[in-house]
Amino acid sequence: MKILVTAKRVPDPEQKVKLKGNELDQSATNWQLNQFDEYAVETALRLTENASAGNARDGEVVVVSIGPKDVQQQLRSTLAMGADKAILVAGEDAELDAEIVARTIQKLAERDKPDLILMGKLAADSESNDAGQRLAGYLGWPQATFAGTIEVVDGGKALLVGREVDAGIETKKVTLPAVVTVDLRIVAPHAIKNGKTAKDHAYAEGPRYASLKGIMAAKKKPIEDTTLQALGVTAQKRIKTTTLEAPPARKAGIKVQSVEELVQKLHSEAKVI
Amino acid sequence: MxxxxxxxxxxxxxxxxxxxxxxxxxxxxxxxxxxxxxxxxxxxxxxxxxxxxxxxxxxxxxxxxxxxxxxxxxxxxxxxxxxxxxxxxxxxxxxxxxxxxxxxxxxxxxxxxxAGRLRAAVALAGEVDARPDADEVVLHGHKSFVVDGHSADLLLVVAGDGVYVVRANAEGLSRRARATLDPTRKLAELTFDSVRVPASARLCHGAAVDGALDRAKVALAAEQLGGAERCLALSVEYAKTRVQFGRPIGSFQAIKHHCADLLVLVESARSAVWWAAFLAATDDPELPLAASLARSYASEAYLQAAGQTIQIHGGMGFTWDHDAHLHLRRARGSATLLGDPSAERERLAHKLGLSS
Missing domain, CATH: 1.10.540.10 (Acyl-CoA dehydrogenase/oxidase, N-terminal domain)
Incomplete structure (x- = not known):
């Protein structure tokens, strides 16, 4: 199975965000791989290895990112985890939106013909959650978003995807090629059944750490550099940022003397009960 | 470069x-x-x-x-x-x-x-005799302060003029973990009561340990550097968030000076440690000098950083709940492992021809 995984770098969510005029001040940003994308890479690796036979690989995992040159660092970290190859499409974060991203991945999918495109369900910075859905629409492929479990069925021709929806788990069968976006629980010990690894195999919780061997091997793995123009992407940015402002500073709370006073204030001042 | x-x-x-x-x-x-x-x-x-x-x-x-x-x-x-x-x-x-x-x-x-199937410890301090007996060697004596010696599967024992491999289950070997100041690192006492090992258990000449020891010192100095860095980070974070007299305590000059001094210490220790690591990687003949320098500097930097972290945190710093005291214990323990700072400086002076 050939899997294309999308990976976006995002500012460290633990870091305090600074504003510079009408944009984010990214001069001191610590960049890291979007967590859901890291889960997508882990999912792709679990789908293409036989964990019951010393992690023997059966398939190819290609990770793609769109961004400036230094996104290579995040791509290398996915190669160190075990991905086979990476593609870096040159671009600046400020000039991208979900439309351009979806069109770019569409072009790459038409060129490289993967069996499956795995994506994080959303990026921790924009939280827009729409690139995967657009992409499936443009490719005319089936989609399964918010995947919490994946099982390879029909001899590798389809996936049974457990989707995390408001009402619970919806199980959906998608024939390949397909677009799947992954949710948090996809990295649980029993979330992936790939038809090769023993069904009762328990993976370690969470995405894997790159081993020293993995880090050294990543140095020799290829990263293809390309551009939006070279891929023939003509989409224009549709989202425009009008203003950007920090949330107002929290005001100090007040102390109440009694439960009665609290209830009265919640009712008459906060008007929540 | x-x-x-x-x-x-x-x-x-x-x-x-x-x-x-x-x-x-x-x-x-x-x-x-x-x-x-x-x-x-x-x-x-x-x-x-x-x-x-x-x-x-x-x-x-x-x-x-x-x-x-x-x-x-x-x-x-x-x-x-x-x-x-x-x-x-x-x-x-x-x-x-x-x-x-x-x-x-x-x-x-x-x-x-x-592959992780063996954990090994090196027994340095103490006296163990190695007496040849036919095609065996008999080890007899005592070793102290053996890092992880109580739990290792394999002991590399400096005895006589050689280094010998002894399995943890060897007859005549008894091991006991010592109660030490630093609970995060276990040190053991080993007693060799006529422990017999085959003559082929001799690994190398005892003098070969010196080169290994210099490299181990660089590793230990790097560990100390990491500890000192964490103490600095804990102190700066606390100084920025702890408010006293209506202001973060980091705005007071006394605290600022402490933090600035710690930064200088940590960065100087980093230079010494990375230089030593670089010389070790290139098998440079100056490694013994650099290892002694890195160890003496990193030992004192960590001790001071841990001590100041307790001061900057005020009363909370020496409670059991805060990590500052664990760092101080680790700093004290590490400073005396493999040669304390004054011994390292003496060694340094000797190598530079500054002492008799």
Whole structure:
């Protein structure tokens, strides 16, 4: 199975965000791989290895990112985890939106013909959650978003995807090629059944750490550099940022003397009960 | 010359930090340090999987074949997180000694260490006689302060003019963990009561240990550097958030000066440690000088950083609940391992021809 995984770098969510005029001040940003994308890479690796036979690989995992040159660092970290190859499409974060991203991945999918495109369900910075859905629409492929479990069925021709929806788990069968976006629980010990690894195999919780061997091997793995123009992407940015402002500073709370006073204030001042 | 970590070394260090944040949190350290073993088997198994035990082992023996700089990167993060794991003993000390043994010993033992099937300790301080008896050698005597000596599967014992491999279950060997100031690192007393080992258990000449010891000192100094860095980070964070008299305490000059002094100490220690690691990686003849310098500087930097961290945190700093005192204990314990700062300075002076 050939899997294309999308990976976006995002500012460290633990870091305090600074504003510079009408944009984010990214001069001191610590960049890291979007967590859901890291889960997508882990999912792709679990789908293409036989964990019951010393992690023997059966398939190819290609990770793609769109961004400036230094996104290579995040791509290398996915190669160190075990991905086979990476593609870096040159671009600046400020000039991208979900439309351009979806069109770019569409072009790459038409060129490289993967069996499956795995994506994080959303990026921790924009939280827009729409690139995967657009992409499936443009490719005319089936989609399964918010995947919490994946099982390879029909001899590798389809996936049974457990989707995390408001009402619970919806199980959906998608024939390949397909677009799947992954949710948090996809990295649980029993979330992936790939038809090769023993069904009762328990993976370690969470995405894997790159081993020293993995880090050294990543140095020799290829990263293809390309551009939006070279891929023939003509989409224009549709989202425009009008203003950007920090949330107002929290005001100090007040102390109440009694439960009665609290209830009265919640009712008459906060008007929540 | 570019004196900075390469992209891979940087990735390795980040990965080590990330792993240790998850597996060697303050709660983990406190849970593990009170156990008899002194390390968590599951976390150690994960460190083996990450390749840390294979780090120095050459590829021909199933290792990754990296060097002192990469080890220093991992040790720095281990020190920052106060990791309770036999890294210094098995990787920093024993692997470096085994790398000086002949090829047959290397081929027999290094793959076992790399794969995590053996944990090893080096017994340095103390007196053990090695008396040849036919095709055996009889070891008799006592060794003290053996890092992880109580739990290691294999002991590399400096005895007579050689280094001998002794299995932990050897007849006549008794081991006892000592109660020490630093609960995060276990030290053992070993008694050899006519322990018989085959003559082939002799690994190398005792003098070969010096080169290994210099490399182990660099690893320990890197661990101390990591600890000092963490103390500085804890202090600065606290100074920015703790409000007293209506202002963060970091705005007071007395606290600012302490933090600035710590930064100077940490950065100077970093220069000394990385220089020593670089010389170790290039087999430079100046390594003994650099190792002594790194150890004496990093020991004092960590001690001061840990002490000041307690001061900056006020009363909270010396409570059991805060990590500052664990760092102070680790700093005190580490400063006296493998030679204390004054001994290192004396050695340095001697090498430079400044003492008689």
């Amino acid at each position: 570019r004196f900075a970590l390469t992209e891979e070394q940087d990735a390795l260090k980040r990965q080590a930090r990330r792993f240790l944040e998850q597996r060697s949190s303050s709660a983990d350290v406190r849970r593990v340090m009170v156990t008899d073993a002194g390390f968590a088997a599951e976390a150690w198994a994960e460190m083996v999987q990450l390749g840390w035990t294979a780090l120095l082992v050459p590829e021909r023996h199933g290792g990754v074949g990296l060097g002192p700089v990469e080890l220093a990167a991992v040790m720095e993060e281990a020190g920052a997180s106060l990791a309770c794991a036999p890294l210094l003993s098995t990787v920093g000390l024993a692997t470096n000694v085994l790398l000086r043994a002949d090829e047959s010993h290397q081929a027999a033992l290094l793959p076992e260490i790399a």
